[in-house]
Amino acid sequence: MKPRRTALRTPVRTPVRALAPDFKIVDRHVASHPVTRAVARVNLAAAVLDFQIHLHLLADGALVQSDGLASAKVLAVAIRACELQAQAEGPDCRVMRGGLEACVQLSARGWRWRTADANAIDTALQRAVQVYNCAPAQVQTAAWQYVTDLDRRTALQHTTPTPPPTPTTTPKEGSTHHAT
Numbered sequence: 001m002k003p004r005r006t007a008l009r010t011p012v013r014t015p016v017r018a019l020a021p022d023f024k025i026v027d028r029h030v031a032s033h034p035v036t037r038a039v040a041r042v043n044l045a046a047a048v049l050d051f052q053i054h055l056h057l058l059a060d061g062a063l064v065q066s067d068g069l070a071s072a073k074v075l076a077v078a079i080r081a082c083e084l085q086a087q088a089e090g091p092d093c094r095v096m097r098g099g100l101e102a103c104v105q106l107s108a109r110g111w112r113w114r115t116a117d118a119n120a121i122d123t124a125l126q127r128a129v130q131v132y133n134c135a136p137a138q139v140q141t142a143a144w145q146y147v148t149d150l151d152r153r154t155a156l157q158h159t160t161p162t163p164p165p166t167p168t169t170t171p172k173e174g175s176t177h178h179a180t
Contacts, residue, residue, distance in 0.1 A: 078128035080143040099124020
């Protein structure tokens with residue numbers, strides 16, 4: 001009898017979209033199949049771990065818009081997953097909201113990094129991975145869909161042209177002509 005040959009299979013590739021150089025977010029369609037969901041969990045955990053290390057290596061004052069946006073999106077999805085499971089006031093959700101607030105402050109500073117933000121965002125991302133991995137597939141899909149819809153609506157608001165202000169006709173100072 002021949003010994004059974006065991007071969008290592010190449011890992012299943014899941015569709016990912018890069019939002020920041022060292023941080024990838026798994027597409028929401030991955031949640032539709034259990035095997036790809038399991039692979040996505042491993043990929044997400046690895047990506048978040050790499051990103052957390054990256055956070056602690058950033059220099060003060062570095063411009064980190066893509067990193068901040070990627071963190072905020074992951075946190076928003078995990079917070080939405082908590083809300084859908086009626087855990088919005090739980091400790092995990094509160095920690096993630098704190099990390100999201102750090103991202104908001106980062107945005108308000110013009111995406112200039114402060115090393116003091118690393119711990120808040122790092123801890124929030126750890127909780128986000130735990131919450132997301134424990135959520136049922138339907139909750140994962142609904143959370144991704146909600147955040148994606150928010151992105152679309154926000155993008156539409158920022159790209160919709162606003163009409164120019166109507167000019168007012170007032171005489172210039174020092175002008176000798178007056179309207180009658």
